[in-house]
Amino acid sequence: MNIAIGRHHEDASKRGWQYRLHLDAPLLFTLIGVCAYGLIVLYSAGGGSIEIVERQIVRLGIAFTGMFFVAQVPPRLLLRLTPWAFVTGVLFLLAVLIAGETSGGAQRWLDLYVVRFQPSEIMKLAVPMMIACYLADSRLPPNRWQLLASALMIAVPVLMIAKQPDLGTALLIASSGFFVVFLAGLQWRLLAFFSVLVAAAMPVIWHFMHDYQRQRVITLLNPESDPLGSGYHIIQSKIAIGSGGLFGKGWLNGTQSQLDFLPERSTDFIFAVLGEEFGFLGILLLFAFYAIIVVRSMMIAIQAQDTFTRLLAGSLSMTFCVYFIVNTGMVTGLLPVVGLPLPMISFGGTSIVTMMAGFGILMSIQTHRKLLAT
Amino acid sequence: MPTRLTLKDHLFESRLVMQRAIVLLVIAGFLCLTLFSRLLYLQVIAHEHYTTLSENNRVKLQPIPPNRGLIYDRNGILMAENLPSYRLEITPEQIVDMAVTLDALSAIIDIRPSDRMRFEQLVKRKPRFEAIPLLFHLSDEEVARFSVNRHRFPGVDITAGLARHYPLGQLAVHAIGYVGRIDEQALKDLDSSNYRGTTHSGKIGIEKTYESLLHGKVGLQQVETTAQGRVLRVLNRMAPESGRNLYLTLDSRVQRAAEAAFGDFSGSAIAIDPQNGHILAFVSLPTYDPNLFVNGIDYAAYAALKDNDHQPLFNRALRGQYPPGSTIKPFMGLAGLEQGVSTPHSKTYCPGFYTLPGKERKYRDWKRTGHGTVNLETAITQSCDVYFYDLALSLGIDNIHDYLEHFGFGRATGIDIVGELSGLLPSREWKRRRHDQPWFPGETIITGIGQGFFLVTPIQLAIAAAALANGGHILQPNIVYADQAANTSALVPYPSRLLENITISDQHHWDDVIEAMVGVVHGPRGTARAIGADSPYRIAGKTGTAQVYGLKQEEKYNAAEIDEKLRDHALFIAFAPVEQPRIAVAVIVENGGGGGSVAAPIARKIMDAYLLGKKP
Numbered sequence: 001m002n003i004a005i006g007r008h009h010e011d012a013s014k015r016g017w018q019y020r021l022h023l024d025a026p027l028l029f030t031l032i033g034v035c036a037y038g039l040i041v042l043y044s045a046g047g048g049s050i051e052i053v054e055r056q057i058v059r060l061g062i063a064f065t066g067m068f069f070v071a072q073v074p075p076r077l078l079l080r081l082t083p084w085a086f087v088t089g090v091l092f093l094l095a096v097l098i099a100g101e102t103s104g105g106a107q108r109w110l111d112l113y114v115v116r117f118q119p120s121e122i123m124k125l126a127v128p129m130m131i132a133c134y135l136a137d138s139r140l141p142p143n144r145w146q147l148l149a150s151a152l153m154i155a156v157p158v159l160m161i162a163k164q165p166d167l168g169t170a171l172l173i174a175s176s177g178f179f180v181v182f183l184a185g186l187q188w189r190l191l192a193f194f195s196v197l198v199a200a201a202m203p204v205i206w207h208f209m210h211d212y213q214r215q216r217v218i219t220l221l222n223p224e225s226d227p228l229g230s231g232y233h234i235i236q237s238k239i240a241i242g243s244g245g246l247f248g249k250g251w252l253n254g255t256q257s258q259l260d261f262l263p264e265r266s267t268d269f270i271f272a273v274l275g276e277e278f279g280f281l282g283i284l285l286l287f288a289f290y291a292i293i294v295v296r297s298m299m300i301a302i303q304a305q306d307t308f309t310r311l312l313a314g315s316l317s318m319t320f321c322v323y324f325i326v327n328t329g330m331v332t333g334l335l336p337v338v339g340l341p342l343p344m345i346s347f348g349g350t351s352i353v354t355m356m357a358g359f360g361i362l363m364s365i366q367t368h369r370k371l372l373a374t
Numbered sequence: 375m376p377t378r379l380t381l382k383d384h385l386f387e388s389r390l391v392m393q394r395a396i397v398l399l400v401i402a403g404f405l406c407l408t409l410f411s412r413l414l415y416l417q418v419i420a421h422e423h424y425t426t427l428s429e430n431n432r433v434k435l436q437p438i439p440p441n442r443g444l445i446y447d448r449n450g451i452l453m454a455e456n457l458p459s460y461r462l463e464i465t466p467e468q469i470v471d472m473a474v475t476l477d478a479l480s481a482i483i484d485i486r487p488s489d490r491m492r493f494e495q496l497v498k499r500k501p502r503f504e505a506i507p508l509l510f511h512l513s514d515e516e517v518a519r520f521s522v523n524r525h526r527f528p529g530v531d532i533t534a535g536l537a538r539h540y541p542l543g544q545l546a547v548h549a550i551g552y553v554g555r556i557d558e559q560a561l562k563d564l565d566s567s568n569y570r571g572t573t574h575s576g577k578i579g580i581e582k583t584y585e586s587l588l589h590g591k592v593g594l595q596q597v598e599t600t601a602q603g604r605v606l607r608v609l610n611r612m613a614p615e616s617g618r619n620l621y622l623t624l625d626s627r628v629q630r631a632a633e634a635a636f637g638d639f640s641g642s643a644i645a646i647d648p649q650n651g652h653i654l655a656f657v658s659l660p661t662y663d664p665n666l667f668v669n670g671i672d673y674a675a676y677a678a679l680k681d682n683d684h685q686p687l688f689n690r691a692l693r694g695q696y697p698p699g700s701t702i703k704p705f706m707g708l709a710g711l712e713q714g715v716s717t718p719h720s721k722t723y724c725p726g727f728y729t730l731p732g733k734e735r736k737y738r739d740w741k742r743t744g745h746g747t748v749n750l751e752t753a754i755t756q757s758c759d760v761y762f763y764d765l766a767l768s769l770g771i772d773n774i775h776d777y778l779e780h781f782g783f784g785r786a787t788g789i790d791i792v793g794e795l796s797g798l799l800p801s802r803e804w805k806r807r808r809h810d811q812p813w814f815p816g817e818t819i820i821t822g823i824g825q826g827f828f829l830v831t832p833i834q835l836a837i838a839a840a841a842l843a844n845g846g847h848i849l850q851p852n853i854v855y856a857d858q859a860a861n862t863s864a865l866v867p868y869p870s871r872l873l874e875n876i877t878i879s880d881q882h883h884w885d886d887v888i889e890a891m892v893g894v895v896h897g898p899r900g901t902a903r904a905i906g907a908d909s910p911y912r913i914a915g916k917t918g919t920a921q922v923y924g925l926k927q928e929e930k931y932n933a934a935e936i937d938e939k940l941r942d943h944a945l946f947i948a949f950a951p952v953e954q955p956r957i958a959v960a961v962i963v964e965n966g967g968g969g970g971s972v973a974a975p976i977a978r979k980i981m982d983a984y985l986l987g988k989k990p
Contacts, residue, residue, distance in 0.1 A: 140387045183394045185387075239431065242416040242424025255432045260600040280417045287406065298399055302392050307384075310391045314398070321402045325409065332412045 070360025141185030248279030440590030468529025551579015651849030766822025
């Protein structure tokens with residue numbers, strides 16, 4: 001053990017500060033870059049108020065600190081903690097359903113007297129960790145029983161969160177779980193089979209949806225049907241993005257955003273502010289940041305040294321991908337409005353802390369590698 | 375060999391995960407491409423379309439109502455102005471509990487239940503960010519009381535606007551009229567685009583006739599608004615064009631003297647400049663305060679005006695139709711002379727009554743004992759009826775109608791105030807048409823003294839008197855002599871309009887009639903000699919008394935008032951100075967009794983006010 005530690009330290013010193021601090025430079029600087037970009041957009045989206053920017057900086061500070069601490073946790077310890085985290089998360093979700101606080105028509109919050117938090121945030125990390133932990137325990141690809149067990153472990157928290165109801169988060173967690181299973185080598189035949197099954201289940205899902213969720217789907221298909229009601233968000237955000245053009249209207253000059261036509265412009269619809277004020281080129285810049293993050297995360301996944309970290313890293317990076325694709329898809333009118341923030345840009349929420357914790361895990365995976373084969 | 379197995383599995387699993395990761399990356403890349411094509415569509419291909427939508431979203435056109443033109447009298451005294459008026463407004467979105475706020479407000483400012491109801495209805499209809507007026511025309515005291523307590527009422531504000539005000543109050547209200555809130559009826563007659571933003575329009579009087587001049591042109595401003603419609607800044611402004619100021623021919627001093635001269639009597643008086651048709655005084659009594667109507671008169675006050683037996687809302691000067699009585703005699707005398715039926719020296723014996731040849735019925739003279747032998751001059755000065763019975767019969771109704779028609783009787787004078795009635799100059803043809811009856815000689819006789827079917831309006835009588843004064847020029851009465859663009863000093867005068875020149879076959883005929891009218895005032899036996907005795911200028915006049923039945927009112931039978939209501943109307947027409955007439959007057963005093971004793975003194979006061987500049 002002592003030897004191992006000594007060698008580890010030796011390796012770390014050889015490979016520089018990134019390994020000493022367990023941080024990944026490309027990922028870290030891109031994240032800082034995209035957050036800075038986000039603050040610029042947020043200043044404008046908040047109507048030129050520095051207060052909202054200050055509050056976001058505080059949040060980001062917490063998130064980056066959280067990321068730093070998570071990055072110090074070696075993956076093996078993480079693996080050992082995983083089942084406990086998962087079980088605790090499910091229990092919290094149960095508590096939310098029984099005694100949660102209602103906010104904005106949804107029961108998502110749990111008041112622990114000290115902090116008020118959404119247990120669903122824990123599950124964003126706990127579910128992929130759990131599935132990765134479970135599947136990495138035996139040979140890949142998983143057999144049918146393992147798949148069934150995985151499906152159960154995904155379905156239970158997802159359904160509990162969907163019940164709150166928080167469709168966006170449920171979708172995100174379901175996909176993070178699915179990514180683990182897919183990376184683990186889910187057979188194509190089975191995938192095709194399940195796809196058909198899901199398609200067939202659509203009407204059933206529709207039946208169980210809340211009215212407002214159905215309304216969102218209907219609105220997506222024909223936003224003009226209710227331009228002042230539920231279609232208003234999409235129509236106004238399309239106008240904002242479309243009127244931005246190639247180069248945008250300029251910072252703080254977006255009429256749609258500055259004049260209140262754009263709803264939720266500092267949170268879920270902040271992408272429309274960016275599109276209006278910085279144009280297509282501004283969006284391109286954002287996507288460049290995102291692409292670097294995703295590609296770098298995937299590289300970490302591929303370079304990872306054991307199956308658990310590989311699966312987990314791959315799932316985390318793809319989940320991040322889902323985040324911004326779903327958000328931009330909904331703001332541009334390609335997807336229904338599911339209420340997911342634009343990662344690193346949207347104001348507020350605990351989600352940024354969770355997301356950065358996810359990047360902390362990625363950095364930990366990258367920087368706790370041992371030089372084995374070389 | 376578990377280690378080897380694990381190692382082998384490890385390589386396999388590593389490759390498997392890598393493959394799967396690449397698949398996922400490809401899918402993600404494909405999705406990103408879809409997003410990019412969507413963005414290219416929105417931001418490049420459909421950019422123009424969305425730019426237009428965005429412009430439409432934020433820029434709204436807002437009307438700026440013009441300032442209404444002012445109204446001055448002939449001496450530049452303000453008769454209608456726009457005063458700052460304070461309104462109490464509440465913005466509902468800033469109010470936590472409306473009922474509590476209203477209750478607290480009513481503790482400092484009196485809020486009538488009707489105001490509160492109207493306000494609460496508006497709150498439901500208007501957007502919540504829009505300030506809604508609760509009270510209009512706050513008094514200075516109310517403004518002060520609210521200002522002290524203002525900190526207690528966030529969302530409640532006092533705003534200043536302009537409201538029409540008539541500083542002279544009741545004076546000449548029947549000429550000037552008033553403005554009122556634009557209702558649906560008014561909207562139909564107005565150009566809705568020019569009246570965007572305007573809340574009031576002229577309802578009657580000059581305010582209505584000259585509405586298009588007084589109103590001006592609406593201005594527009596392009597404003598940037600939020601999605602809720604709140605104005606952020608003005609992008610572009612096209613100033614409104616204020617309405618034109620009007621200068622009236624009315625002389626408010628003369629008007630005040632005239633209205634005061636009536637005392638408590640109801641009636642009407644018109645004073646006119648016989649040289650140009652300018653109306654100097656336009657009296658219809660009783661009057662009312664037009665300021666009551668500007669922001670909506672309350673029901674009780676309106677009912678009081680409407681149910682008043684003396685009908686203050688009734689414009690007697692234009693719509694009151696009275697028998698001219700003896701005031702028609704100078705015109706009849708002229709008719710006789712000009713038509714060759716009589717001469718100035720033709721004599722008639724007046725025994726106090728007149729009978730048609732072969733008929734029993736006696737047509738009485740007002741003087742039971744008779745005037746004895748009279749000629750034209752004495753018949754006019756003493757107002758002998760029998761002379762004119764005889765003259766009328768000699769002329770015949772057709773000649774009477776045709777000659778009097780020249781003086782404007784029986785048709786509207788064309789004054790620039792809406793609502794004028796035409797009176798009635800009876801004729802054979804009219805009676806057949808109207809009553810399907812032949813004309814009877816007895817009706818000719820009473821027409822000769824201005825009774826029977828004959829009806830005139832005060833304005834007609836004044837125009838006819840002016841024609842006597844100016845030698846036969848029938849002028850269109852004019853109450854506005856000039857207008858003026860706002861903030862300039864140049865006046866654009868309105869020309870006088872001559873409607874008709876009465877042909878005079880012999881100037882002596884006119885001189886004789888006018889001399890006889892001078893005798894009415896200045897002669898020893900004239901019926902109006904009381905006003906002639908101390909007059910510094912010479913007056914030509916004619917008294918008249920009309921039996922009551924002209925004014926068609928839906929009168930209730932009221933025993934206590936029956937006497938007064940049945941009293942005759944007193945009339946008087948006059949002009950002065952005789953040598954160079956500057957003012958012609960027609961006065962009708964309802965139920966006043968005698969023309970010489972009641973109507974003539976009023977006329978004298980009006981003429982004094984104008985000619986001598988006497989204050990009432």
